[in-house]
Amino acid sequence: MNNNNNNIFDLTGRVALVTGCSTGLGVQMAKALARQGASIVALARRQELIDQVARDIHEQYGVDTLAVRCDITDTKMVEDAVDKVLEHFGKIDILINNAGTGAVAPAEDITDEQFSNELNIDLFGTFKVARAVAKKAMIPAGFGRIINIASMYGLVGNKIAPSSPYHAAKGGVVNLTRALACEWGKHGITVNSICPGYFYTPLTQETLDSDFFKEYAKSAIPMERYGVEGELDAAACFLASPAASYVTGIALPVDGGYTSM
Incomplete structure (x- = not known):
């Protein structure tokens, strides 16, 4: 990419596909990439929500x-979705794998279905989208930026x-x-x-606003507060940008210091 301007995070001309882009952090990151000039594909299960997100970002x-x-x-839906994007834009430069879920229950009470569902969405789903985008778009193009949204809970208990x-x-x-970084570098x-x-997201609002969780946060998070809207944007824009062309295979915590304790 020609990057002669002063914006090292310039994404003009890039196409970014964001999964789980109907609410919350997915929408925030999609807007952050759009602010840097990227075209946006909003992908999720609820058509009316992603239609609205796409309209809002365009406007x-x-x-x-x-x-x-x-x-x-x-x-099959994943494969078809990638084909649809390629038909429309001709390429996919950036993928943010953001779609996910979260089962909360004591381990001894977790059902087989809960465990299987979690792995199927958060892990296998992430792989399915990465596989399709890499195979159909990025490997043929010889270029790609894949950003998987994990969690600080992927690093610690x-x-x-x-x-x-x-x-x-x-x-x-x-x-x-790490494995995909090694294979596809x-x-x-x-x-x-x-x-x-x-x-804060629609899924976490109630828990984070509870008194017991607020108290816990003060002792567990060095910055003694939750993340707010916009504080993931820089990480997403950096990893998607020309500035991060030699950064691969990393797990970047954006957690107020939680995993440093």
Whole structure:
């Protein structure tokens, strides 16, 4: 990419596909990439939500957008979705694998279905999308930026919110990231993961606002607060940008210092 301007995070001319792009952190990161000039593909299961997200991003930032409905656990839907994006844009330069879920229950009470569902969405789903995008778009192009959204819980355990399937899946995403970085580096593809800490999203709002969790956060997070909207943006833009062309295989915590303790 020609990067003669002063913006080392310039993504003009790039096409970014963001999964789980109907609410929360996925939408925030999609907007961050759009702000840097990238065209955005909003991919998730709920058509009406991604249609709205695509409209909003186009109106706000003037970039081309596309909404594609897809369940990332369905291999055929994933393959078809990637084909649809390639038909529309002709390429996929950036992939943010953000779609995920989270089962919270004591390990001794977790059902087979809960554990299987967690791995199927967070780990296998991440792989399915990365596989399809790499095979159909990035390897042929000799270029790609894949960013897998893991979690600080993929790096450490925790005592406040028992969620062993989530820890297992996100730990898998961290090491899957390393494996793919090693395999696909020769194709000009970087593969990195971001490990967010506690951020407000529609799924976490109630838990994070509870008094007991606020108290816990003060002792467990060196910065003594949760992450707020926008604080993941720089990590996503950096890893997607020309500035990170020699960065691959990393797990980048954005957690207020949680994993440093």
